[in-house]
Amino acid sequence: MWIEVTQLFLNGLLLGSILALGAVGATMIFGVLRFAHFAHGDLMTMGAYFALLVVVGLNLPVMVALPIAMLMTAALAVGIDQVVYRRIRRVQPVILLISSFATALILRAVVQMIWGSSNQVYATGIQLPWRLGPLTIKPDHVLIFCTATLLVIAVHLFLSRTRMGKAMRAMSDNMNLALITGIPADRVIMWTWAIGGALAAAAGVFLGMDTRLHPVMGWTLLLPVFAATIVGGIGRPYGAIFGGLLIGCAMELSTLIIPGAYKPAVAFAIMILTLIFRPQGIIKGAL
Amino acid sequence: MMELSGLISYAVFFLTLVGIYAILTLGLNVQWGMTGQFNIGIAGFFAVGAYSAAILTTDRADGWLGGFGLPFPAGLAGAILITIPIAWVIGRITANLRTDYLAIATIGIAEIIRLFFLNESWLSNGVRGIPGISKPFGLGNTGYLFLVVGLVVAVYLLVEVARRSPWGRVLRAIRDNEPATAAAGKNIAHFRLQAFVVGSCIMALAGALYAHFVGFISPEAFRPLYGTFLVWVMLIAGGSGNNLGAILGALVVWLVWSSTEMLAGLMPSGLVASESAFRIFLIGVLLQIILVTRPSGLLPERRPPLPGRDK
Numbered sequence: 001m002w003i004e005v006t007q008l009f010l011n012g013l014l015l016g017s018i019l020a021l022g023a024v025g026a027t028m029i030f031g032v033l034r035f036a037h038f039a040h041g042d043l044m045t046m047g048a049y050f051a052l053l054v055v056v057g058l059n060l061p062v063m064v065a066l067p068i069a070m071l072m073t074a075a076l077a078v079g080i081d082q083v084v085y086r087r088i089r090r091v092q093p094v095i096l097l098i099s100s101f102a103t104a105l106i107l108r109a110v111v112q113m114i115w116g117s118s119n120q121v122y123a124t125g126i127q128l129p130w131r132l133g134p135l136t137i138k139p140d141h142v143l144i145f146c147t148a149t150l151l152v153i154a155v156h157l158f159l160s161r162t163r164m165g166k167a168m169r170a171m172s173d174n175m176n177l178a179l180i181t182g183i184p185a186d187r188v189i190m191w192t193w194a195i196g197g198a199l200a201a202a203a204g205v206f207l208g209m210d211t212r213l214h215p216v217m218g219w220t221l222l223l224p225v226f227a228a229t230i231v232g233g234i235g236r237p238y239g240a241i242f243g244g245l246l247i248g249c250a251m252e253l254s255t256l257i258i259p260g261a262y263k264p265a266v267a268f269a270i271m272i273l274t275l276i277f278r279p280q281g282i283i284k285g286a287l
Numbered sequence: 288m289m290e291l292s293g294l295i296s297y298a299v300f301f302l303t304l305v306g307i308y309a310i311l312t313l314g315l316n317v318q319w320g321m322t323g324q325f326n327i328g329i330a331g332f333f334a335v336g337a338y339s340a341a342i343l344t345t346d347r348a349d350g351w352l353g354g355f356g357l358p359f360p361a362g363l364a365g366a367i368l369i370t371i372p373i374a375w376v377i378g379r380i381t382a383n384l385r386t387d388y389l390a391i392a393t394i395g396i397a398e399i400i401r402l403f404f405l406n407e408s409w410l411s412n413g414v415r416g417i418p419g420i421s422k423p424f425g426l427g428n429t430g431y432l433f434l435v436v437g438l439v440v441a442v443y444l445l446v447e448v449a450r451r452s453p454w455g456r457v458l459r460a461i462r463d464n465e466p467a468t469a470a471a472g473k474n475i476a477h478f479r480l481q482a483f484v485v486g487s488c489i490m491a492l493a494g495a496l497y498a499h500f501v502g503f504i505s506p507e508a509f510r511p512l513y514g515t516f517l518v519w520v521m522l523i524a525g526g527s528g529n530n531l532g533a534i535l536g537a538l539v540v541w542l543v544w545s546s547t548e549m550l551a552g553l554m555p556s557g558l559v560a561s562e563s564a565f566r567i568f569l570i571g572v573l574l575q576i577i578l579v580t581r582p583s584g585l586l587p588e589r590r591p592p593l594p595g596r597d598k
Contacts, residue, residue: 011426030387035387035390036390038390038394066444084575084579087579088579088582090576091582093386093387094325095578095582097325097386097387097390098519098523098574098578099574099575099578101327101516101519101576102520102571102572102578103571103575105512105567105568105570105571106567106568106572107576108564109564109565109567109568109571110562110564110568112561112563113561113564113565113568115291116561117561117564168420184317193403223391223394223398225397226391257405260404261402261405261406262399262402264359264395264398264399264402265399265402267395268398268399270397271391271392271394271395272380272392274576275384275388275392276380279388280304
């Protein structure tokens with residue numbers, strides 16, 4: 001029993017670190033631009049397939065393809081913002097939301113048109129898992145967890161040490177106050193998209209390494225990512241990390257009690273409970 | 288002569304689907320156009336309506352719930368009656384959420400409803416779906432079209448009367464200025480909940496009509512693309528807040544959606560690996576263009592003149 005729980009907990013941490021990467025980007029976009037970005041899951045998918053492009057095309061290992069995919073997805077996110085979202089930003093936040101829904105479908109359709117809708121993997125063959133007593137851990141999982149941790153630390157340093165990071169937190173915290181103090185809003189928004197896109201790509205690549213690549217892989221993770229965002233409190237990157245880990249563990253551990261097919265429902269239930277009882281997120285306080 | 292009859296049967300098929308989508312869009316107009324509730328879980332209520340009607344009216348069921356063999360009107364009424372408590376509970380939980388939270392919550396609910404129908408085979412026969420849902424009163428396709436058109440007109444009149452009534456004015460007041468409406472002594476949560484339930488029931492009605500039209504339903508039909516996204520495109524394109532706009536939007540967008548099929552067929556097959564993906568791509572781009580260039584739609588909502596302005 002305890003072995004099973006520990007194993008599920010480890011799986012949960014892995015899923016949680018993937019969710020956290022997606023949620024940090026989503027929460028920053030939510031905080032700075034005030035809308036739920038429904039194409040975030042499909043940005044993850046895009047990132048995963050960009051990495052596939054590099055892996056297959058240049059015959060490089062996934063970990064080398066990762067930074068390239070992150071750059072490509074960051075550029076894509078900034079590009080989408082410049083072409084579409086920037087034009088409708090001043091109308092109503094809701095129009096942005098609908099537009100992001102359309103972006104999600106467009107991205108997914110593009111993936112399907114270019115790469116087809118069947119499952120794909122970065123590397124074939126079976127990895128021998130490490131055995132720690134009764135527990136099994138795949139080397140890939142350790143790699144994913146460590147890289148995700150490094151990325152999160154990098155985001156932390158960016159947000160706390162650089163001018164741009166501080167400006168971003170200021171805009172997320174109090175938009176009007178930030179604007180009258182002369183923060184260059186347009187540049188902050190571009191950086192927000194770039195970082196959100198890059199982190200989404202990392203999440204997508206890790207998801208692809210852990211399971212497989214599929215055009216709806218990101219979309220199915222969108223709900224847990226939003227759940228992590230809301231549990232952590234909108235616009236709070238550190239909260240999003242915590243939320244991601246919490247949701248990830250809860251989803252994996254729930255399979256002890258209910259069928260695995262309902263995993264997304266668990267994330268959703270936690271989110272609804274948070275919205276009802278603590279709409280400001282579980283952790284309160286400054287960013 | 289053959290060609291003409293083929294054309295007519297295609298037109299009948301096409302218009303019936305337009306009618307079903309028009310009802311869905313009218314339902315969304317009650318929630319979004321009139322009240323400002325951002326429901327992107329339309330597919331969920333569409334599915335509840337379709338499955339309710341299928342379970343209540345089919346003659347037999349092997350291994351899933353159903354086989355009650357009730358008449359068609361009882362199926363429609365049942366679909367609405369089953370939706371009322373579901374929508375009430377969901378609306379109760381979500382009524383006070385901000386727009387973007389409501390969006391996330393409703394899409395989650397729709398996905399869970401779909402997962403439920405996918406996994407609970409005792410109820411819905413899982414992935415295999417429910418077959419053998421017949422058209423009512425021995426009607427053919429053409430007869431069924433008239434029935435659908437009749438219901439579109441009925442729903443339109445109902446929603447239009449509601450829009451002009453004091454009830455509709457309160458809803459629009461909530462949409463445009465919530466604190467002022469609350470200050471005027473209106474119970475906002477109450478009105479929101481009512482609008483949510485009414486809109487959801489209209490969507491369920493469309494679901495029931497859909498089930499009888501296609502004769503077979505499976506969870507695949509209630510993915511967010513068909514059930515939710517197209518309906519949103521229709522309402523935005525037609526003009527949210529305007530009921531005639533909602534119907535016009537359903538017609539125009541379904542026309543565009545159907546013609547993308549031909550367009551995708553014209554493309555060289557080497558260029559487009561997946562035809563349906565290409566169509567989704569086109570309709571997504573179309574929506575972006577509408578949102579950027581004409582966000583109030585083909586028939587924008589007519590706002591009442593300000594007092595003193597029209598002298």
